[in-house]
Amino acid sequence: MTKNVWIFPGQGSQAVGMGLDLETVGKDKFAKAEQILGWSVLEKVQTDATELAKTQFTQPCLYVISAILTDILKTKGLSPHAVTGHSLGEYNALYCAGVIDFATGLELVKQRSLLMAEASGGAMTALIGFDRHALEAEIAATENVILANDNSADQVVISGTAAAVKSICERVKVKRAIPLAVSGAFHSPLMAEAAAKFAKVLEQTIFNDAEISVISNVEPNDATTSGQVLRDRLCQQMTSPVRWREICLYLAAQGYEQAIEVGSGKVLTGLVKRSAPSLALVNISTLEQAIAF
Missing domain, CATH: 3.30.70.250 (Malonyl-CoA ACP transacylase, ACP-binding)
Structure with a gap:
């Protein structure tokens, strides 16, 4: 079997209309998301690009869509050898690896996106x-x-x-x-206040040990399955750099043969191609692609 990694996109990969083809198959998760968020993902992705680009909307929408696509692939009996994500995408990686369930992940993304949206001065x-x-x-x-x-x-x-x-x-x-049209200096020490508030949320969240290895943004050369380690790394993520180039180099060095981007857009496969051209690339951003894969 081809040694593959599933990679999950972050903010910047959103597109108006994304996920609308998942309305039927993802009905339960869209309904659960509306209950948690207080607004409809399906309605929000049909607004204009400016509205969708607001952090408090972008992050939950991307999370929900990637989670539904993940479920479709898993229902087909498919599974990765490892997972990783770019910033927000790391929450989908944790969901895919069984570290957190869908609702827990979305609650975290909701709190994270609101704190980041409130940040200013950067x-x-x-x-x-x-x-x-x-x-x-x-x-x-x-x-x-x-x-x-x-x-x-x-x-x-x-x-x-x-x-x-x-x-x-x-x-x-x-x-x-x-x-970039963002409210604050994301992934920098200037996010310390927001990160401190979010750390309290993380402390109250149960993280299971992962079923498969997770490669984190803050420690790209040390894949792990430890729930405690993954929670600690997530605490650091808001104020630390996203070391995606190093993740790509790590994947190549560890003999991964294929990177499958699960979620909206093709941003990450484009970046993998630059740093790790030996990996075959696949994009799963629509229902049709998920079913055909």
Whole structure:
């Protein structure tokens, strides 16, 4: 059997209309989600892109859709050798691995998204095409900014105070710098207050040991099945970088042959292709693709 990993997308992979084809097969989970959230995922994904891009809506919608697609694949008898996710996607990885159930995961995502949406006083900018050594040197020499998403060798996101982020953009030559429409400096120490509040929620949540290995954002070279370790790492995630490039390199080094992106879009398979081109890539973002796989 091909050694495969299921990968789950995070914020930025959302698209208007995503998941509508899952309405019938995912009926129970959509209903449960509405009960937990107080609003309908199916209605929200039919609004405009600006509304859907709001953190408090984006994250729950992506979580629910990836969870339903996961269920479809598992019903077919399919299972991965390991799972991982990009930021929010790590919650779907934990759901897939049996660490948390659907409702528990969505409760956590709900609280996380609200805390992140309330964050203020920071900025994030995606950088494409740069000298990595020069960028890392400037970040090391500048206070209040961090390399928050290390997505690939030539695509990252920096996060910090607006002044610090602007300073990096002015001093480092890049092909493209794209300011992100977010409320705060996600995955940076500036999220400490929100992270402290969320840690209290996590402390009250039971994490089972995983049925399969989980590769976390904060420790990409140490896959684990320990529920306690995974909860501790999730506590760190909100203020720590998403080390996706390293996850991709780890997958290649460990002999994984196939990466299956389960959820909206193709962002992650595109990033895997850049860092680990030896892996075969599959996208499962629709009911048709899930049934056909």
